[in-house]
Amino acid sequence: GQQLNQSPQSMFIQEGEDVSMNCTSSSIFNTWLWYKQDPGEGPVLLIALYKAGELTSNGRLTAQFGITRKDSFLNISASIPSDVGIYFCAGQLRLTGGGNKLTFGTGTQLKVEL
Amino acid sequence: DAGVIQSPRHEVTEMGQEVTLRCKPISGHDYLFWYRQTMMRGLELLIYFNNNVPIDDSGMPEDRFSAKMPNASFSTLKIQPSEPRDSAVYFCASIKGGLPYNEQFFGPGTRLTVL
Numbered sequence: 001g002q003q004l005n006q007s008p009q010s011m012f013i014q015e016g017e018d019v020s021m022n023c024t025s026s027s028i029f030n031t032w033l034w035y036k037q038d039p040g041e042g043p044v045l046l047i048a049l050y051k052a053g054e055l056t057s058n059g060r061l062t063a064q065f066g067i068t069r070k071d072s073f074l075n076i077s078a079s080i081p082s083d084v085g086i087y088f089c090a091g092q093l094r095l096t097g098g099g100n101k102l103t104f105g106t107g108t109q110l111k112v113e114l
Numbered sequence: 115d116a117g118v119i120q121s122p123r124h125e126v127t128e129m130g131q132e133v134t135l136r137c138k139p140i141s142g143h144d145y146l147f148w149y150r151q152t153m154m155r156g157l158e159l160l161i162y163f164n165n166n167v168p169i170d171d172s173g174m175p176e177d178r179f180s181a182k183m184p185n186a187s188f189s190t191l192k193i194q195p196s197e198p199r200d201s202a203v204y205f206c207a208s209i210k211g212g213l214p215y216n217e218q219f220f221g222p223g224t225r226l227t228v229l
């Protein structure tokens with residue numbers, strides 16, 4: 001199946017540093033999402049973007065929905081140890097019945113050094 | 115709410131055996147999704163149901179995989195016979211359709227190891 005290209009694949013940063021990751025697709029999506037997955041758990045939604053060009057913040061997280069609707073980026077400011085995990089972007093398509101279907105990116109593994 | 119519940123959390127089996135993974139979606143949610151996660155292929159959608167009816171099973175790898183949803187509160191993913199390449203983490207997710215902004219909630223996953 002289709003996957004979104006996400007970069008970087010992994011990051012090893014120091015506590016307090018800012019982090020940036022991005023996601024690109026050959027297809028247009030009407031919603032972009034960013035999830036975080038902790039070890040042994042399922043992905044948890046961090047931020048949702050619903051309009052092309054939209055810039056949304058959630059605490060230390062900031063994400064943007066690209067104008068072409070084919071890309072998105074996520075920034076984490078002032079990283080802390082609990083930011084460790086795998087971050088996934090996901091493109092969402094609405095289904096006719098009112099649900100949605102997700103296509104996930106390849107993931108970015110974030111490691112934070114104290 | 116208890117969230118999406120999956121069982122077992124871990125399953126180790128031998129090649130050729132039948133494996134059944136179980137999922138209880140969040141009450142009131144009318145969509146249920148099964149995903150598989152591997153290092154090589156990432157998170158892949160296998161199948162999804164709407165109102166207990168399978169809508170799109172194009173992600174199911176092959177005939178050895180089957181999924182059912184006998185009622186709104188229970189779904190199974192069965193692999194028969196299992197093979198080592200089926201080793202992965204299988205996630206179930208659910209959503210309530212029809213809302214302006216709706217989020218897929220994921221269960222904790224079942225880690226399957228086929229020896």
